[in-house]
Amino acid sequence: MARYNGVARALHWTIAVLIIGNLLGGFLHDALEPFVRIMPLHKAVGLTVLALSLVRAVWRLTSKAPPLPADMSRWETGAAHATHFAFYLLIIALPLTGWIVASAGKYPLSWFGLFDVPKLAVTRDDALYAIGHEGHELMGVMAAVLIALHVGAALRHHFVLKDNVLRRMA
Ligand code: HEM
Numbered sequence: 249m250a251r252y253n254g255v256a257r258a259l260h261w262t263i264a265v266l267i268i269g270n271l272l273g274g275f276l277h278d279a280l281e282p283f284v285r286i287m288p289l290h291k292a293v294g295l296t297v298l299a300l301s302l303v304r305a306v307w308r309l310t311s312k313a314p315p316l317p318a319d320m321s322r323w324e325t326g327a328a329h330a331t332h333f334a335f336y337l338l339i340i341a342l343p344l345t346g347w348i349v350a351s352a353g354k355y356p357l358s359w360f361g362l363f364d365v366p367k368l369a370v371t372r373d374d375a376l377y378a379i380g381h382e383g384h385e386l387m388g389v390m391a392a393v394l395i396a397l398h399v400g401a402a403l404r405h406h407f408v409l410k411d412n413v414l415r416r417m418a
């Protein structure tokens with residue numbers, strides 16, 4: 249059975265866990281505010297996702313993914329490729345817009361308290377800030393929807409079609 253290699257699998261699952269955590273933290277940060285300040289963690293995790301996603305995009309452009317099962321229809325392979333392409337755009341653009349938003353804020357951008365990440369030259373009056381802010385929220389919703397579709401498809405492959413698609417990323 250052709251599988252994704254170890255680097256691809258490690259990047260896939262690490263980024264998946266961090267993104268799901270950050271979606272929860274992002275959408276719940278207002279509700280959690282009286283109990284914990286989640287944003288410093290959200291920003292550091294998000295910047296980590298950005299760095300890992302750039303490595304992953306380079307990996308993807310320079311290596312070949314294992315072929316999909318031959319009995320998948322054209323709409324199924326088309327849907328898989330479209331979802332995966334959208335994910336690559338999202339896992340880079342989502343943290344990038346977060347970086348833009350946070351750069352216009354008053355807090356320093358610290359990577360888990362270990363070092364400061366430079367802020368981009370953006371203020372709250374810039375159009376880029378407004379676009380980044382709207383984009384960050386919109387792409388957060390898009391990511392949640394795509395993840396639901398993607399997980400649904402993975403489970404369908406495993407339990408309904410009973411092929412090797414989930415195992416080759418496991
Ligand atoms: C894995 C990547 C990321 C995901 C999935 C993510 C997701 C989210 C979500 C869902 C929200 C709530 C949106 C809303 O309802 O308004 C949010 C808010 C926010 N995120 Fe992220 N984020 C990511 C990366 C980042 C990064 C890298 C930064 C900054 C360095 C950042 C800074 C912020 C800030 C400042 C807010 C609050 C915006 C506001 O309400 O003013 N995020 N994020």
Ligand code: HEM
Nearest residue numbers: 263264267268308313328332335336395399402413414417
């Ligand atoms: C939460 C964020 C997630 C993101 C951003 C994500 C992203 C991706 C991307 C971009 C690919 C294509 C890899 C490539 O060919 O370059 C992929 C493949 C895959 N993902 Fe995810 N994934 C996530 C979560 C999950 C989860 C939770 C599952 C399992 C339930 C899963 C199962 C799979 C499987 C089985 C493949 C292989 C599909 C194939 O070979 O075509 N993913 N994922």
